[in-house]
Amino acid sequence: MKQKSSAAKPDLAEAEAELFLLEAFLPYRLSVATNRISRLFARRYCDAYGLSIPEWRVMAVIGRAGTLSPGRVAEWAAMDKVKVSRAAASLVARGLLRQNADPEDGRGRKLSLTRKGRGIHRGVIPLARTLEAQLAAGLSPGEWQALGPILDKLLAHVQAMEEGSPGAGID
Amino acid sequence: MKQKSSAAKPDLAEAEAELFLLEAFLPYRLSVATNRISRLFARRYCDAYGLSIPEWRVMAVIGRAGTLSPGRVAEWAAMDKVKVSRAAASLVARGLLRQNADPEDGRGRKLSLTRKGRGIHRGVIPLARTLEAQLAAGLSPGEWQALGPILDKLLAHVQAMEEGSPGAGID
DNA sequence: TGACTTTTGTTTCATATGAAACTATCCAGG
DNA sequence: CCTGGATAGTTTCATATGAAACAAAAGTCA
Numbered sequence: 215m216k217q218k219s220s221a222a223k224p225d226l227a228e229a230e231a232e233l234f235l236l237e238a239f240l241p242y243r244l245s246v247a248t249n250r251i252s253r254l255f256a257r258r259y260c261d262a263y264g265l266s267i268p269e270w271r272v273m274a275v276i277g278r279a280g281t282l283s284p285g286r287v288a289e290w291a292a293m294d295k296v297k298v299s300r301a302a303a304s305l306v307a308r309g310l311l312r313q314n315a316d317p318e319d320g321r322g323r324k325l326s327l328t329r330k331g332r333g334i335h336r337g338v339i340p341l342a343r344t345l346e347a348q349l350a351a352g353l354s355p356g357e358w359q360a361l362g363p364i365l366d367k368l369l370a371h372v373q374a375m376e377e378g379s380p381g382a383g384i385d
Numbered sequence: 386m387k388q389k390s391s392a393a394k395p396d397l398a399e400a401e402a403e404l405f406l407l408e409a410f411l412p413y414r415l416s417v418a419t420n421r422i423s424r425l426f427a428r429r430y431c432d433a434y435g436l437s438i439p440e441w442r443v444m445a446v447i448g449r450a451g452t453l454s455p456g457r458v459a460e461w462a463a464m465d466k467v468k469v470s471r472a473a474a475s476l477v478a479r480g481l482l483r484q485n486a487d488p489e490d491g492r493g494r495k496l497s498l499t500r501k502g503r504g505i506h507r508g509v510i511p512l513a514r515t516l517e518a519q520l521a522a523g524l525s526p527g528e529w530q531a532l533g534p535i536l537d538k539l540l541a542h543v544q545a546m547e548e549g550s551p552g553a554g555i556d
Numbered sequence: 557t558g559a560c561t562t563t564t565g566t567t568t569c570a571t572a573t574g575a576a577a578c579t580a581t582c583c584a585g586g
Numbered sequence: 587c588c589t590g591g592a593t594a595g596t597t598t599c600a601t602a603t604g605a606a607a608c609a610a611a612a613g614t615c616a
Contacts, residue, residue, distance in 0.1 A: 236461065246540065365414045375523075467567090467604060
């Protein structure tokens with residue numbers, strides 16, 4: 215018989231596992247709350263300006279920088295290049311974004327907002343600020359201020375965890 | 386001319402919008418950090434047990450409750466019923482989950498772990514706890530403890546925001 | 557009983573995602 | 587020059603998602 219002796223009596227791991235409460239699991243709660251917030255924000259941006267979140271992010275970073283290559287946008291907006299490419303194509307199609315060749319590099323592109331795009335930008339950024347403020351109103355000022363550094367540390371730490379054992383699961 | 390007089394001189398909204406820094410926008414940072422964490426956790430669950438996050442969540446709540454209908458799983462795991470249905474089908478196909486008819490309601494189903502499923506559960510829950518602990522190690526104990534209540538409040542608040550003006554954007 | 561409405565769960569369909577393939581350009585070494 | 591990489595962006599493909607349509611079984615009320 216290969217069965218463990220614990221087949222009849224539930225062993226410690228079993229007993230411990232059965233006590234696991236998903237609603238007390240912090241990564242789960244983080245995911246639920248964040249996705250809900252993202253969903254709400256996405257709906258608002260879409261209702262007001264027809265923008266998806268990737269499109270909104272692209273507009274935000276280009277509105278700030280003036281001109282940016284798709285690769286830089288990907289860096290600054292924490293998006294992969296595929297998402298940037300698609301969001302940019304959609305914004306160009308709607309006349310909000312201009313995509314020019316980079317005179318110094320035949321592969322590169324120069325992204326910048328059109329006049330119309332700046333108009334949208336001028337509206338969507340205050341909306342974002344308003345939404346952020348509404349969200350902040352759900353926390354005490356202290357909690358809200360604590361959240362930023364916590365997120366920074368979590369992000370830095372998860373990056374370390376990713377690098378730490380990439381080979382461990384690959385074999 | 387319908388153009389605003391601000392066409393030549395950038396108005397206040399424009400100037401303010403141009404100062405917007407995505408990396409200082411908390412909802413964005415929340416999303417980036419959370420998605421990165423979810424991605425890492427998903428990879429670990431998948432490497433170790435071939436489970437996706439929806440599958441993992443279904444196993445977690447059923448492992449805790451013993452027997453649960455798909456609807457209840459959806460409630461307890463904060464998933465929509467479609468995701469539960471698909472995750473359950475996949476788990477049944479792999480022999481980890483049993484899906485019986487509910488004798489008291491012809492529409493309902495009774496989900497419970499098979500022996501094999503309990504074996505997986507007995508392994509994946511400690512893995513989750515370990516990962517959570519590794520994540521917690523990136524914060525001070527105080528920060529980690531603060532995060533739970535913050536997430537609860539954010540979730541409650543975003544739900545209030547959703548209900549508050551659902552008609553505002555629908556018109 | 558026999559329409560209705562509601563509830564439960566599955567399936568369909570249209571969209572969103574990202575890994576990998578691909579195209580075009582640039583650079584480095586011979 | 588040319589040839590073999592590297593790099594920038596786009597496209598393809600396979601999968602994941604959720605809204606809406608669906609099917610089946612309860613409940614409801616005359």
